[in-house]
Structures are given as C-alpha cells and as structure tokens.
Amino acid sequence: MSIKDRYDLQLKSLVAALSQSIMVGTDEEIQKDAQCAGVDLDANAAQLKEMFIATAKSFHQRKFVQARENYNREVHNLQKTSFQLPASPAERWALLQLVAAQAQAQGGAFLTAKFRDFEKLSDNDVASLLEELAALGLLPETGPEG
Amino acid sequence: MPEERAATPNEVRAAIDALSNTDWYRLRKFADCHASLLGEKAGDRRGCDLLNEAFKRLLQRSRKWDKTKVGFMSLLYGAVESIANSWLRKKVSPMEAAALASSLVTENEEGELSDPVEEFQSTAADPAQMLVYKETLDQIDALFADDPEVQMVLEALRDGYDPPGIRALWGFSQKEYNAIVVRMRRRIETAGITNPTGGPLHVH
Numbered sequence: 178m179s180i181k182d183r184y185d186l187q188l189k190s191l192v193a194a195l196s197q198s199i200m201v202g203t204d205e206e207i208q209k210d211a212q213c214a215g216v217d218l219d220a221n222a223a224q225l226k227e228m229f230i231a232t233a234k235s236f237h238q239r240k241f242v243q244a245r246e247n248y249n250r251e252v253h254n255l256q257k258t259s260f261q262l263p264a265s266p267a268e269r270w271a272l273l274q275l276v277a278a279q280a281q282a283q284g285g286a287f288l289t290a291k292f293r294d295f296e297k298l299s300d301n302d303v304a305s306l307l308e309e310l311a312a313l314g315l316l317p318e319t320g321p322e323g
Numbered sequence: 324m325p326e327e328r329a330a331t332p333n334e335v336r337a338a339i340d341a342l343s344n345t346d347w348y349r350l351r352k353f354a355d356c357h358a359s360l361l362g363e364k365a366g367d368r369r370g371c372d373l374l375n376e377a378f379k380r381l382l383q384r385s386r387k388w389d390k391t392k393v394g395f396m397s398l399l400y401g402a403v404e405s406i407a408n409s410w411l412r413k414k415v416s417p418m419e420a421a422a423l424a425s426s427l428v429t430e431n432e433e434g435e436l437s438d439p440v441e442e443f444q445s446t447a448a449d450p451a452q453m454l455v456y457k458e459t460l461d462q463i464d465a466l467f468a469d470d471p472e473v474q475m476v477l478e479a480l481r482d483g484y485d486p487p488g489i490r491a492l493w494g495f496s497q498k499e500y501n502a503i504v505v506r507m508r509r510r511i512e513t514a515g516i517t518n519p520t521g522g523p524l525h526v527h
Contacts, residue, residue, distance in 0.1 A: 180483050184456035185411075187481040188360060191463070194480055195517070196356045198504040200400060204345045206505055211348050213509045222347035225371060229339050229378050236382045237332065 262307050266300040273303050276310060335382065338395035346396060350374055352512070353400060357407035359459070359517045370517075377402035459516065466510050473507045476500070 180186060199207070211218050263269045298306065310316050342350075354377075355370030377399050381388065388398065460481070467473040479489040490500050511517055 180481075184453050184460055186483070188456045188460055190480045190483065191460075191477070192356050192360050194476075194486060194504060195508050195511070196353050196400075196404070197486070198501065198508055199349055199352045199356065202349075202505065204343075207345050207349050207352070210352065210505075210509055210512065214512050216348065218344040218348055221351060222342070222344040225347045225351060225374065226339060226342075228371065228375055230336075232375055232378055233332070233335065233339075233382060236379065 262304060262311075266303070269300070269303050269307055272316070273298075273307060276307075276316060280315075334390060335388075338390065342395070350396065350399060352517070354403050355512075356517045357403055360407060361410055373403050373406060374399065376406050380406070462514075462516060463511060466514055467507070470506070472499075472503050473510075476503050476507065 202210075208218065211221075263272055307316065351370055351374065353370075354374040358368065358370040358373050361368075380402050381398060464474070464477060467477065475493050476489055479492055484492060486500065489495065490497065495503065508517075
C-alpha cells in the first residue's frame with residue numbers, strides 16, 4: 178500500500194503540521210484563532226481549569242483512600258499476628274524470664290535497657306512488654322494465635 | 324550535576340494557575356487537532372477528554388516530573404500525542420486503551436514521556452476507519468478550492484513531505500509557510516473539523 182492510499186498517514190502528517198503551528202504560534206495568532214472560531218477564551222480556560230482541578234482532587238482523594246486502606250490492612254495484619262499471652266501473671270513472668278535469658282545469652286543489647294529494672298516491673302508492665310515483644314516477633318516459643 | 328527535582332501536587336497546582344487563557348486555548352486546539360485523527364475510535368470523546376487523560380498521566384507520574392527540565396505544556400503536548408497514537412492503534416475502547424497505555428508509558432531522564440506503542444508503525448489499517456480519514460481529507464481539500472497555496476502545502480503533506488521539505492519544494496520562506504499553515508488551521512477549525520468546542524464556549 179503506497180502513501181497515496183494511506184489516508185491515515187496523510188491525515189497524521191496534516192495533523193502534525195497543524196499541531197506544530199499551534200505549539201509555536203504567537204499568543205496573538207492563537208487569540209485571533211479564537212476570534213475566528215467564535216470561542217470565548219475566558220469560558221474555555223474556566224472550563225478546562227475546572228476539569229483539571231476536579232481530576233486532581235479525585236486523584237488525591239483516591240490516593241488518600243488507598244493509603245487508608247493500606248493502613249487498615251497493616252493494622253489487621255498486626256492484629257492477626259498478636260499473641261495469646263499466658264493467662265496468669267506467674268506464667269507471664271516465667272515467659273519474660275525465658276526471653277530475657279535467651280536475649281542475654283545471645284547478647285541482645287536491645288533488651289538490656291528494658292531488663293535493667295526487671296524486678297521492678299509490674300504485672301501490667303510485664304504483659305505490655307510481652308505484647309511488644311510478640312509484635313516484634315521476639316517470642317520464639319509462642320506462635321501466632323489461630 | 325543538578326539534583327533531580329520532582330514536582331509536588333502544589334507545584335502541579337501552581338503550573339495550572341500559571342496558564343494564561345491563551346495557553347488553555349492552545350492546549351485545547353492541540354488536543355482537538357489530535358482527537359480529529361481518531362475518527363470513530365474516539366467514541367464520544369473529544370479533545371478535552373484527551374487533554375484530561377494526559378493530565379491524569381501527569382498526576383500519576385508527578386513524582387518523576389522534573390519541572391526544571393520539561394515545561395507543563397510540553398509535557399501535556401507529549402502526553403496528548405502519545406495517548407492519541409495509542410488509541411489509534413488499539414482495537415479496544417479509549418477507556419480500556421488509556422489504562423493499558425498508561426501502564427506502558429515510561430519517562431526518560433529528561434522527564435519526557437515515551438510510549439512503546441509509538442515505536443511501531445501501523446501496518447494493518449482498518450478499511451472503515453480509512454474511509455473516514457479519506458472523507459476528512461476530501462472535506463479539507465474542498466475547503467481550499469480557492470486557495471492554491473494551501474493546496475500546494477496539503478498536496479506535499481499528503482505526499483509525505485515534512486515542513487522543511489515543503490518549503491524547499493515550493494520555495495516558500497518560513498514566514499510564508501507559517502502564514503499558509505495558520506490560514507489552513509483557522510479555516511479547518513472554523514469548519515468544525517478540529518473544533519468541536521461548541522456550546523457555551525462560543526461567543527454569542
């Protein structure tokens with residue numbers, strides 16, 4: 178098929194020439210175009226600007242919704258991996274002592290500060306600390322709930 | 324080497340606010356011009372839809388837009404052209420094509436968009452679409468029956484000449500060529516071929 182029969186390429190060539198002239202034309206030329214076509218420049222600008230702003234708003238709202246969904250998913254995943262702590266304070270103490278012993282044996286500096294005042298921890302502190310360790314995946318002898 | 328800088332949403336907003344009324348009309352004309360290529364493939368979409376699609380792409384990729392290197396309008400011109408070409412080559416609807424095209428488009432270090440679809444010349448032309456193109460070209464030819472200079476430019480364009488080639492072929496200066504193309508552009512637009520912007524946008 179020669180170019181003579183390729184009306185698509187012929188039209189494309191014409192559109193390329195026209196669009197090039199639109200890009201490089203002076204403001205005065207473009208304003209004259211609008212005048213010739215009977216287009217109200219203010220109305221045109223207002224319509225397109227409104228369209229862009231609505232698109233940007235919708236896009237950013239979608240991003241916000243997506244971020245919120247991601248956050249909810251993360252929270253859900255954290256909840257799924259929460260641990261069933263031992264029921265009694267004595268069992269929780271025993272578990273904490275076990276973790277402390279393992280951490281110290283492995284030179285776990287990250288627990289040192291927490292265990293410095295080990296004896297002063299209340300039952301609530303112990304439970305809270307175990308939950309933190311569980312969330313960090315540092316309770317090797319316990320598994321995920323369910 | 325200057326640090327790569329990405330445009331923030333606020334900078335995108337500032338770029339929108341900085342456009343003059345003439346810039347907006349220039350963008351619409353450019354998009355209308357490319358939409359006129361689409362024929363039936365455009366469905367009920369027009370130049371402003373093409374422009375909006377280009378803007379969506381910009382938002383999706385705004386983190387990579389280095390506004391110190393590529394102007395807002397240049398970015399939109401490139402995206403409009405790329406989307407129009409993508410729609411033209413696909414058999415799916417513009418909505419589906421836009422989603423597909425968006426996933427294929429990449430940017431170079433200058434922040435310019437590049438669509439791999441554009442690398443391929445269309446080889447299989449749809450006969451019905453080809454007929455629409457022919458009718459559009461005939462309609463344009465008829466508009467300039469009384470303007471031999473435009474006819475000369477049109478003939479050369481249809482023969483595959485680029486603007487420098489046309490100027491050399493017919494001995495037009497740059498200024499003469501520009502004046503002819505402007506004349507051609509205005510009459511085509513006034514005839515409604517590339518200007519479907521009727522209704523409230525027109526001065527009454």
